Amino acid sequence: MAPKNRKGSRLAAALWRVLRFLTVSATCGVLVASLMVPGVAAAGLAVRTSITFFDGLPSELVVDSPSQTTKVLSADGKLIATFYAENRVKVGLDQMSPYIKDAIVAIEDARFYDHAGVDPQGILRALASNLTTGGRQGASTLTQQYITNVVNESLLSADRGDQVILSGQKSVGDKVREMKLAIELEKKYTKDQILEGYLNIVFFNRGAYGIEAAARHFFSTTAKDLTLPQAALLAGLVNSPTFYDPSVHPENSVKRRDQVLEAMLSQGKITQADHDAAAASRVELKVAPEKQGCAAAEMAAYFCDYVSHLILNNPAYGAGAADRERRLYRGGLTITTTLDSRLQAAAQAQVDLTAGPNPDKWGASLVSIQPGTGKILAMAQNTVFLPEPGKFDTQLNFNVDSKDAKGNDLNGAGGFQPGSTMKPFTFAEWLNEGKSLVAEVDASRRTYQLDFPWKSSCGQVLGAYNTAQKALGAADDLQNNDEGYYRKMPVNYGLYNSINTATFAEAAELDFCGIQKMVDAVGLHSGVDNAPVNMHQLGNLLGAIGVAPLHLANAFATFANDGKYCAPVAIADVTDAAGRKLPAQTNDCRDAVKPEVARGVNSVLQDVLKRGSGVYIAPKVQDKVPVAAKTGTSNNNGATWVAGYTTGLATASFFGDTLEGQKRPGQNISINGKFYKAIDGYMLAGPQWANYMMQVAGLYPAAAFPPPPESMTNPPTPSPAE
Numbered sequence: 001m002a003p004k005n006r007k008g009s010r011l012a013a014a015l016w017r018v019l020r021f022l023t024v025s026a027t028c029g030v031l032v033a034s035l036m037v038p039g040v041a042a043a044g045l046a047v048r049t050s051i052t053f054f055d056g057l058p059s060e061l062v063v064d065s066p067s068q069t070t071k072v073l074s075a076d077g078k079l080i081a082t083f084y085a086e087n088r089v090k091v092g093l094d095q096m097s098p099y100i101k102d103a104i105v106a107i108e109d110a111r112f113y114d115h116a117g118v119d120p121q122g123i124l125r126a127l128a129s130n131l132t133t134g135g136r137q138g139a140s141t142l143t144q145q146y147i148t149n150v151v152n153e154s155l156l157s158a159d160r161g162d163q164v165i166l167s168g169q170k171s172v173g174d175k176v177r178e179m180k181l182a183i184e185l186e187k188k189y190t191k192d193q194i195l196e197g198y199l200n201i202v203f204f205n206r207g208a209y210g211i212e213a214a215a216r217h218f219f220s221t222t223a224k225d226l227t228l229p230q231a232a233l234l235a236g237l238v239n240s241p242t243f244y245d246p247s248v249h250p251e252n253s254v255k256r257r258d259q260v261l262e263a264m265l266s267q268g269k270i271t272q273a274d275h276d277a278a279a280a281s282r283v284e285l286k287v288a289p290e291k292q293g294c295a296a297a298e299m300a301a302y303f304c305d306y307v308s309h310l311i312l313n314n315p316a317y318g319a320g321a322a323d324r325e326r327r328l329y330r331g332g333l334t335i336t337t338t339l340d341s342r343l344q345a346a347a348q349a350q351v352d353l354t355a356g357p358n359p360d361k362w363g364a365s366l367v368s369i370q371p372g373t374g375k376i377l378a379m380a381q382n383t384v385f386l387p388e389p390g391k392f393d394t395q396l397n398f399n400v401d402s403k404d405a406k407g408n409d410l411n412g413a414g415g416f417q418p419g420s421t422m423k424p425f426t427f428a429e430w431l432n433e434g435k436s437l438v439a440e441v442d443a444s445r446r447t448y449q450l451d452f453p454w455k456s457s458c459g460q461v462l463g464a465y466n467t468a469q470k471a472l473g474a475a476d477d478l479q480n481n482d483e484g485y486y487r488k489m490p491v492n493y494g495l496y497n498s499i500n501t502a503t504f505a506e507a508a509e510l511d512f513c514g515i516q517k518m519v520d521a522v523g524l525h526s527g528v529d530n531a532p533v534n535m536h537q538l539g540n541l542l543g544a545i546g547v548a549p550l551h552l553a554n555a556f557a558t559f560a561n562d563g564k565y566c567a568p569v570a571i572a573d574v575t576d577a578a579g580r581k582l583p584a585q586t587n588d589c590r591d592a593v594k595p596e597v598a599r600g601v602n603s604v605l606q607d608v609l610k611r612g613s614g615v616y617i618a619p620k621v622q623d624k625v626p627v628a629a630k631t632g633t634s635n636n637n638g639a640t641w642v643a644g645y646t647t648g649l650a651t652a653s654f655f656g657d658t659l660e661g662q663k664r665p666g667q668n669i670s671i672n673g674k675f676y677k678a679i680d681g682y683m684l685a686g687p688q689w690a691n692y693m694m695q696v697a698g699l700y701p702a703a704a705f706p707p708p709p710e711s712m713t714n715p716p717t718p719s720p721a722e
Contacts, residue, residue, distance in 0.1 A: 065090065065332065065577050065578065066086075066088060066090070066149075066150075066153045066200060066201040066209070066210070067084070067085055067086045067088060067153060067156070067209070067329075067330035067332075068084070068088050068089070068090055068330065068331070068332025068577045069082050069083070069084040069086075069087060069088055069089055069213075069332060070082065070083040070084065070328055070329065070331060070332060070333040070334070070335065071333070071334050071335065072297075072304055072307060072308075072335045072337060073334065073335065073336045073337065074299075074300075074336075074337060074339040074340065074341040074344070075336065075337060075338050075339055075340055075341075075375075075572060076340065076341050076342075077336075078298070078299070078341040079298050080297055080298060080299055080300055080303070080304050080307075080337065080339065081292075081293065081294055081296065081297035081298065081301075081304045082291065082292055082293075083292060083293060083308070083328050083329050084292055084329055084330070085156075085329045085330050086156075086209040086330070087207050087208055087209055087213045087217070087290065087292070088200070088201075088209040088210040088212075088213050088332075089210065089212040089213050089216070090200050090210065090212070090332070090577065091200065091210075091211070091212045091222075091223055091224075092196060093192055093195065093196040093199075095212075095222075095223060095224050096196075096199060096211060096223045096224060096226075097223060097224055097225065097226040097227075097231055099226055099227065099228045099230075099231035099232070100199065100211055100223065100226050100231040100234060100235060101195060101199070102231075102264055102269040102270070103228075103231045103232050103234075103235035103260050103264060103269075104142070104195075104198075104199065104235045104238070105142070105195070105269075106235075106260065106263040106264045106267050106269055107235050107236060107239075107259065107260045107263050107264075108142055108145065108235070108238065108239075109141045109142040109143075109145075110263070110267055111141075112141065112142050112143075112191065112195070113191055115141060116183060116186050117141060117143045117144070117179070117182035117183040117184075117185060117186035118141060118143075118144070118179045118182055118183060119141050140178075141182060142194065142195065142198055143182040143185060143186060143194055144178050144179065144182045145198065145202070146185075146194055146197055146198040146201065147178055147181050147182055147185065148178065149198070149201045149202055149203075150197075150201065153201060199211045199223075200212075202238050203238070203241055204217075204218075204234060204237050204238065204241055205217060205218070205237065205241050205245060206241075206290075207289075207290035211223045211226075211234065214234050214237070215230070215234070216288055217287065217288055217290075218230075218233075218234065218246065218247075218285055218286075218287060219285065219286050220286035220287075220288050221286075227278075228261075228270065228274060228277075228278045229257065229261075229278040229279075229281045229283070232257045232258075232260040232261050232264070232278060233246060233253055233254075233256075233257040233260075233283060235260050236253065236256035236257050236259065236260045237253070237256075239256070244256045246283055246285055247285065247287060250283060253283065254283060257279075257283075258279050261275050261278050261279050262275075294308060294385060295385045295386050297385075299341065299344055299345070299348070300339055300344050300348075300378075300379060300380070301384075301385045302379060302380075302381055302385070302397040302398070302399065303337070303339055303344070303376070303378075303379040303570070305385075305395070305397055305411055306379065306397055306399075306400050306410065306411075306412075306570060307335065307337055307570050307571060308328065309408070309409065309410050309411055310570060310571060310585075311324065311327075311328050311335070311571075312324050312325060312328060313404060313406070313408035313409075313410075314583075316582065316583040317582065317583075331576055331577060332576065332577030333574055333575065333576055333577070333582070334573075334574070334575045335571060335573075335574050336571075336572050336573040336574070337376075337570055337571055337572060338370075338373075338375035338376050338377065338569055338570055338571070338572050339376065339377065339378065339379070339570075340377040340378060340699070342696065342699060343368055343377045343378035343696045343699070344377075344378045344379070344380065346378070346692055346695045346696050347366040347367075347368065347378040347379070347380035347692055348380040350366060350380075350688050350691055350692045351364040351365060351366055351380050351381055351382040351688065352364075352382050353688075353691075354382065354655060354671075354672070354684055354687070354688045355382045355392075355655075355671065355672065356671065356672035356673070357390075357672070358382065358392055358671075360669065361392045361658075361659055362655065362656065362657065362658075362669075362671060363381065363382065363383070363392075363398055363654070363655070363656060363657065363658030363659075364381065364382040364654065364655045364684070364685075364688060365380065365381040365382070365398040365399050365549055365652075365653075365654045366378060366379075366380050366381075366549075366651060366652070366653050366654075366688065366689070366692055367379045367380075367399040367549045367550050367553050367651065367652050368553065368649055368650065368651045368696075369550075369553045369554045369557045369568065369649075369650045369651075370557070370648070370649065370650075370700065371557040371558075371560040371561035371566075371645065371647065371648065371649070371650055372561045372564070372566060372589075373566055373569065373587055373589075374554065374557075374566030374567050374568050374569045374587060374588070374589070375569050375572070376550070376568055376569065376570045377649070377700075378651075378696075379397075379399050379400075379550070381397070381398045381399065383398075394658070395411065396411060396412065396413045396658075397410070397411055397412045397413065398412075398413050398416075398549065398654065398658055399412070399548060399549045399550045399652075400412035400413075400527075400548050400550050401414065401415065401525075401527045401528075401530060401548045401550075401551070402414035402415075402527060402528050402529070403528075403529060403530060404530065405530045407530075412527065412548060413527070413548075413658055414527045414528040414546060414548075415526065415527020415528065415545075415546030415547045415548040415549075415551075416527075416546050416547070416549075416634075416639040416641075416654060416656060416658070417543050417544060417545070417546055417634040417635075417638075417639045418543035418546075418547050418552055418632050418639075418641060418643075419542065419543040419632035419633045419634045419635075419639060419640070419641060419681070420498045420500075420542065420543065420613075420630065420631060420632040420633065420681070421543060421552060421630045421631070421632030421641050421642075421643045421681075422519075422540065422541065422542060422543035422632070423495055423498065423503050423541075423542070423630065424495065424556075424559070424601055424604075424605060424630055425515065425518050425519050425522065425524070425555070426503055426506055426507055426510070426515055426518075426541055427491070427495050427503075427506065427601060427604065428518050428559075428593060428597055428598075428600075428601050429510055429511075429514045429515045429517075429518045430491060430506050430509075430510060431596075431597045431600040431601070431708075431712060432514060432518065432593075432594060432597050433510060433511070433514060435491075435509075435716070436491075436712060436713070436714060436715060436716045437490075437491060437492045437600050437603070437604060437708065437712055437713060438490045438491070438492055438713060438714075438715050439490065439491050439715070439716050440488050440489065440490055440491070441488070441489065441490075441491050441494060441502055441505035441506055441509070442488050442505050443480075443485060443486060443487060443488065443489050443494055443499050443501040443502040443505050444486045444487050444488060444501070445478075445501060445504070445505060445508075446477055446478045446479075446486065446501060447474075447475065447476055447477060447478070448474055448475040448476075448504065448508070448538075449474055450473065450474040452472075452474065452508070454472040454507075454508070454512060455509075455510065455511045455512060456472070456511065456512045456513055456536065457511050457513045457514075458513035458516075472512065472536055472537070472538055473537070473538055474538075475504060475538050478500055478501050478504055479500065480499055480500050480501055481498070481500075481633075481680075485497065485499045485501070485502075486501060489502060491506055492603075492604045492607070494506070495604050495605075495608075495612075496604055496605070496607040496608045496611065496612030496613065497612045497613055498608075498612065498613040498630075498631060500542060503541055503542065504538075504541065507538075507541055512535055512536055515535045515541075516532070516534075516535040516536065518593070519532070519533050519535055520532055521558075521565065521592035521593060522554075522555035522558045522565055522592055522593065523551055523554055523555055523558070523565055523567065523592075524547055524551055524552070524555050525547070525551065526545050526546065526547070527546045527547050527548040527551070528546060533545045533547065543632060543634070549652040549654050550568055550652070551568070552641070552643050552652045553643060553650050553651055553652035554566075554567075554568050554650070555643075556630075556643045556644070556645050556650045556652070557645060557650035558592050558593060558598070559593070559598045559601050559602055559605070559628070559645070560602070560628075560645040560646065560647050560648075560650050561598075561647075562595045562598050562599070562706070563591065563592060563593035563594055563595045563597060563598035564589055564590070564591055564592065565589065565590055565591075565592035565593075566587060566588065566589040567588040567589075569585045569586075569587065569588075570585065571584045571585045572584055572585070595706075596708055596709050596712060599705065599706050599707060599708040599709075599712075600708040600712050600713075602628050602705040602706075602708075603705065603707060603708050603713075605628035605629060605630055605644075606626070606627070606628045606705065608628070608629055608630055608631065609621070609622055609627060609628070609629055609644075610622065613631045613681070613682060614629055614630075614631050614642065614644075614681075614682055614686060616682055616686070617629075617631075617642065617682045617686035617687060617689070617690045618644075618686075618689075618690040618693075620690070620694055621690050621693050621694055621697065624694060624697060624698060625646050625693075625697045625698065625702040626646060626647070626702060626703070626704045626705055627644060627645070627646050627693065627697070627702075628644060628645055628646075628705065629642055629643060629644025629645070629689070630642070630643055630644070631680070631681030631682050631685075631686065632681050633679075633680050633681045634656070636663075636665040636666065636667070637656075637665055637666030637667050637678045637679050637680070638656050638657040638663065638664055638665055638666050639654070639656035639657070639666075640654070640655050640656050640666065640679050640680060640681045640683070640684060640685045641653065641654055641655075641681050641685050642681050642682070642685045642686045642688075642689040642690075644689055644693065646693075646697050646700070646702035647701070647702050647703045647704075647705065648697070648700030648701045648702045648703075649693070649696065649697055649699075649700045649702070651689060651692065651693060653685045653686070653688045653689035653692070654685055655679070655684040655685040655688065656679075656685075665678075666678060666679040667679075671684060
């Protein structure tokens with residue numbers, strides 16, 4: 001009885017499929033009538049109705065460029081990183097191996113070059129097979145598959161992935177619309193254009209969209225250089241990228257590859273000898289792991305992160321955050337940066353060497369700016385972006401602000417106390433007010449009482465003049481690093497030896513509003529919130545507010561550039577996938593410091609390295625190029641610096657506590673196997689700066705610094721009363 005029941009069930013199922021086929025044909029008779037026998041199509045109301053239905057379907061398909069990979073490049077064309085939602089590199093048909101073109105046509109649509117977008121023979125074959133076997137054989141041509149991919153890609157790009165309809169989920173109406181679009185598409189594009197579009201959009205693997213990405217992913221080669229067995233294997237993948245994945249299911253992939261080879265042979269696309277050799281070959285994968293984003297950057301991961309934030313924060317790349325993110329990850333941008341890969345390699349090697357094994361996780365960083373352009377040439381720190389055994393990992397960028405001027409996140413550490421590297425800006429105001437760089441100040445004074453008559457011509461901003469005095473406050477028991485400097489001394493001597501009491505003695509004779517304007521003019525600000533460094537707080541004369549290394553380097557670049565300030569620039573050029581130019585950063589320069597003042601500062605900061613606080617760090621650098629610098633150390637030694645420059649390159653070098661905002665004192669610590677009772681700017685940040693500059697300073701022309709005017713170097717003439 002059972003066999004009869006099974007036979008009856010099969011018959012009932014077959015009859016049901018025939019009935020369904022007839023119903024579909026009555027509704028959509030155009031599938032046969034319009035495509036096979038148009039002359040007969042006019043006969044019968046059902047067919048006429050279906051033709052009207054078919055003709056009324058949409059015929060326009062917007063074929064946008066599919067989601068493509070964004071590349072971030074150094075100024076010298078080296079790859080820094082890629083960004084993508086789908087790993088895809090668009091290439092022309094002439095950049096694809098003939099094998100892949102023949103293989104994909106052979107296995108997916110043998111009559112591709114003969115039909116007009118829809119294959120009537122394929123439809124009838126599939127219908128017959130499905131009716132007799134109960135299977136779900138498809139009849140989609142390459143053109144139809146291309147349309148499916150285009151539609152789905154546009155939905156994904158618009159963040160409407162929930163509306164994507166997979167092939168097995170399509171209704172009869174969906175298939176009919178797809179056919180109509182395929183017919184119209186073939187009127188608009190050539191076969192080769194459709195094949196090129198298909199091979200660039202089709203999904204091969206989670207890490208590979210399009211044939212170029214697939215070739216790179218599986219074989220570490222290009223689409224143009226694919227061999228016959230490689231091309232056959234990849235062509236077989238598109239039917240089921242998971243089931244035929246050679247990395248996961250090698251047996252399945254080989255069987256499918258051999259099916260592709262058989263199809264190519266039967267269609268005369270390869271010879272028997274070619275077939276046999278390919279079928280006998282072993283699959284030799286050279287999988288290139290998926291590498292995307294700054295965490296997988298080829299170099300300069302933190303500079304990469306800074307660049308990505310500049311793009312994501314800029315309305316020029318999209319009205320909203322989601323639009324900008326889509327542009328970065330799907331837009332196929334080419335972002336050419338200002339980074340010099342030669343300097344970056346040297347900087348990275350140096351910061352890694354400075355801290356050594358670093359079990360206590362001390363931070364080291366270097367950042368270089370080109371005076372006169374503001375171009376960021378190197379940005380390095382001694383950490384890794386993602387956790388690695390034995391490594392100091394953080395995603396915070398030591399070199400940049402926490403936020404930009406508009407409050408947008410930059411993923412920066414928020415700056416570190418600059419210490420004595422702030423002193424040159426008080427000295428610059430000293431010269432700006434017409435004072436001699438060799439004038440004498442009283443550095444013996446260690447106390448300034450609360451009612452000391454500090455000068456502040458902009459006191460009305462704070463209230464009354466007396467309010468300004470009180471706001472400045474008192475300075476009790478000022479300390480120098482060494483005991484022998486509590487005495488009268490020339491002001492330049494006080495600067496190049498970094499004497500705290502000399503800086504306060506200068507400030508006592510200056511207008512604090514002038515000091516404020518000087519600090520603002522060179523671009524210094526709080527690294528936490530971008531607020532101005534309030535120079536009406538006495539502690540800021542000695543660097544109590546954290547500033548980012550990037551902006552400290554750029555402030556010193558202003559001195560190197562004869563007083564002209566140029567805002568930092570990281571992005572030199574941006575093009576989209578079609579080669580169209582998009583807005584990039586441009587040089588934004590302005591007069592900030594009088595040239596004669598900048599020259600006076602330069603002359604004294606050269607003496608820092610020749611006879612002052614940095615005498616031990618740079619003798620060899622001075623032999624190589626004219627160079628100026630200033631050391632700096634915070635009160636508890638938790639932040640140490642050297643900021644130095646030639647006329648062609650300005651670099652800030654930092655070493656200190658980056659974990660707890662310089663709360664950990666840099667005292668009684670061991671770094672790289674050496675014990676330090678207390679670290680100072682010249683000890684670690686200094687050699688880091690000097691060794692780096694020795695390697696790279698010559699790559700950017702460094703001329704002698706112009707001397708200050710003679711009037712600035714003459715001792716002041718004593719007044720008759722004196």
